[in-house]
């Protein structure tokens with residue numbers, strides 16, 4: 001009997017022990033699975049290709065329950081920002097400080113000498129030298145000095161303001177304010193105006209083509225750019241960027257393609273799109289005069305099958321002085337240059353080049369580059385230029 005009671009007691013204890021264990025074990029197993037899997041999105045996870053990263057412990061053994069993936073919506077392609085550049089009017093006035101800064105030596109040097117105690121032979125020689133140093137050219141420097149000397153004598157004045165006025169008038173007369181400096185960008189009915197940019201590499205030709213496109217757009221026109229400088233692939237690339245910024249089509253071909261065919265296609269496309277102005281950048285390598293003549297002559301002839309060429313703008317780097325002038329002469333001999341663009345005027349004290357180049361080529365300076373910024377190209381205004389040189393308010 002006692003034995004039976006002992007056996008029953010052992011059985012009951014064993015039953016309780018097994019039951020308790022059964023109750024505890026399932027709980028432990030449920031624990032980790034209850035935990036929600038953490039899903040971390042990589043940067044920019046809103047777009048396509050977002051990666052769910054599992055925590056290491058879950059990846060090892062736990063049953064990770066991933067949240068349903070949100071439908072992947074591809075990011076829209078970036079819309080190029082089309083800029084609206086400022087109009088051309090008043091640009092030189094805006095950039096006057098830069099001009100005044102670079103031409104300061106030239107203007108102030110002259111004014112200081114003229115305001116000195118004595119105006120003798122030596123002083124007049126110094127005045128002439130300053131003008132020559134500023135690239136005015138020997139002939140013009142002599143004429144300006146003589147003209148000023150006569151005016152000062154006739155007026156019998158040494159008053160600083162009066163002398164400044166006389167110098168202003170003399171310089172202005174040599175820059176010739178009466179020349180027509182209009183850049184002909186206006187279309188002819190259905191036909192766009194065509195502008196050829198010529199000049200040696202590195203003078204800022206491609207940049208100027210891009211800046212000019214902005215001037216035209218800023219003035220309310222529409223533009224197409226032709227990358228006929230097929231010599232350098234980067235030039236077409238550069239032009240493409242300029243075009244995109246103002247929403248202009250750029251016609252280009254592979255490196256080494258025939259520049260004339262690019263120019264022809266550009267004008268044809270310009271007609272088709274109904275744009276007002278087609279600006280064509282050319283390579284104009286100065287390897288030989290005959291080569292240059294062939295290349296530019298062909299471009300011009302081919303373009304003229306579609307439309308007249310309204311402007312041939314010769315781009316010159318103002319910092320290159322006499323070298324630039326030599327280049328200018330060669331270009332003027334091979335193509336009918338209708339206007340000059342002087343770039344990098346912000347980087348030289350030799351603003352007198354304007355007088356010399358106009359005198360040599362008989363062609364007006366129409367635009368000046370005064371910096372690397374996209375809108376640092378201004379229509380040339382003789383009065384604003386002289387006032388900046390002399391810092392006249």
Ligand SMILES: Nc1nc2c(ncn2[C@@H]2O[C@H](COP(=O)(O)OP(=O)(O)OP(=O)(O)O)[C@@H](O)[C@H]2O)c(=O)[nH]1
Pocket residue numbers: 200201202203204205206207208229232235283343344345346347368369370371372376
């Ligand atoms: N400071 C200053 N830099 C300028 C001006 N105009 C152009 N540049 C710079 O001159 C450099 C040469 O300009 P590009 O337009 O590439 O010269 P390019 O004549 O077209 O040369 P290619 O494309 O090789 O024919 C660039 O760094 C321009 O930013 C200007 O008015 N002032």
